[in-house]
Amino acid sequence: MTKTDFAAWSWTAGAGIDGLQLVRKPLQQPGPGEVLVANRAIALNPVDWKIIEWGHAAWKTGHVPGVDGMGVVVAAGTGVTIKPGTRVAYHQALDRAGSFAEFCVLDAATVMQVPSGLDDAAAAALPCPGLTAWQALEKVPGTSRDVLVVGAGGAVGLLLAQLAVQRGLRVWATAGAAHHAQLKALGVVGVFDYRDAHWQPALQAALGERRLHAVFDTVSGTHAASLAPMVGYNGHLVCIQDRQESAPLPAFSTAISLHEVALNSFHAHAGLSDRQALRQQGERLLHSVLDGSLLTSRHQAFDFDALPQALHALKQGTGSGKWVARLAD
Structure with a gap:
C-alpha cells in the first residue's frame, strides 16, 4: 500500500509548547534538488523550544518545527545523486517543515551521509551542536x-x-x-x-x-x-x-x-562552496563519533508521542544529556 500521509507535530501561533498537536499531514514528493527522508530518530535543541514559544516570521499555524534528525532517503528529486536507501543526518532550515515528523523534505545539498555502524540516535543528535561547535572554532x-x-x-x-x-x-x-x-x-x-x-x-x-x-x-x-x-x-x-x-x-x-555564530543562516546565505564545506565537516564529525575520537553528550530517550513533555523538560533543564526519540522504521 502506498503511504499518503504521515504523523507530524503541528505548531499553533501564540500557543507555545502546549499548543503543539499531533496531526496527519499529506505526504509530498521532493522537488528538484530535494530528498524525502523517512525519519528514524529526531533530536531536540534549545532553539526548538525557543522558536516554538517566540514564533518565527515564516511560520503559520500548522507549521512543523524541529531542526535535527536522521533517517533514510526514500525518494529523490531531479538533479539529485543521493540514492534511495541512503542513511542521512540533517539540520533543517527553520523556515521549512521540520524534523518533528515521520517524514521530512530536505535540500539534498545539505544532508550528511551517515557512516555504516553509527547508531541512528547518535547521528540525529550531532548536526546542530556539532556544526555549531565547528563554525565557532573556525572563527x-x-x-x-x-x-x-x-x-x-x-x-x-x-x-x-x-x-x-x-x-x-x-x-x-x-x-x-x-x-x-x-x-x-x-x-x-x-x-x-x-x-x-x-x-x-x-x-x-x-x-x-x-x-x-x-x-x-x-x-x-x-x-x-x-x-x-x-x-x-x-x-x-x-x-x-x-x-x-x-x-x-x-x-x-x-x-x-x-x-x-548563526548556524541556521547558512540555509539562506551560504554559497555552494560553503554548503559543501559544511556537509563535509558534518560527515567528518559523524565519522569521529563512530570511531570514538569525539565524545558526545549522553542521550535522554523520549517517545515521539511525548515530544511536548520532552521540550518542557529541556527548557526547564531537567533530565540529563541530549533528548532523542527513535521512530519506527
Missing part, C-alpha cells in the same frame, strides 16, 4: 594559544572543547562540577565551576602573564560581554548565543574581534 585562527569554552558541560560546549584540544589549543572551560573529570580526561587544561564567584580570578591566576586568545560563550550576549575584559590584545570574543549589538570595550583598547 578563531591559530594554535598553541589559551582559549576558554564557557558551558563545556553542554552539547555544544563539550564538542567545541574537544575540537579545540584536537586543533592544538590550550583549552580552559567552565562547567558544573559533575563534568570536570570528564573534560580534563579529554585534554582540557583546567575547569572552573561557573557557580563559584571567584572563578575568573582563579583562571587568570592559572594563566599567569598570558591572556586568553579567545572566549567561546554559550550563555548569552550579555554574559559574553562581561567576559570581554579577559580577552587579550587582538583576541576573539565568540558568541554562540545572541551576539554583541555594541562593542563591549572602549575603542583603541585591546582591539578584540567580535564573532557571531
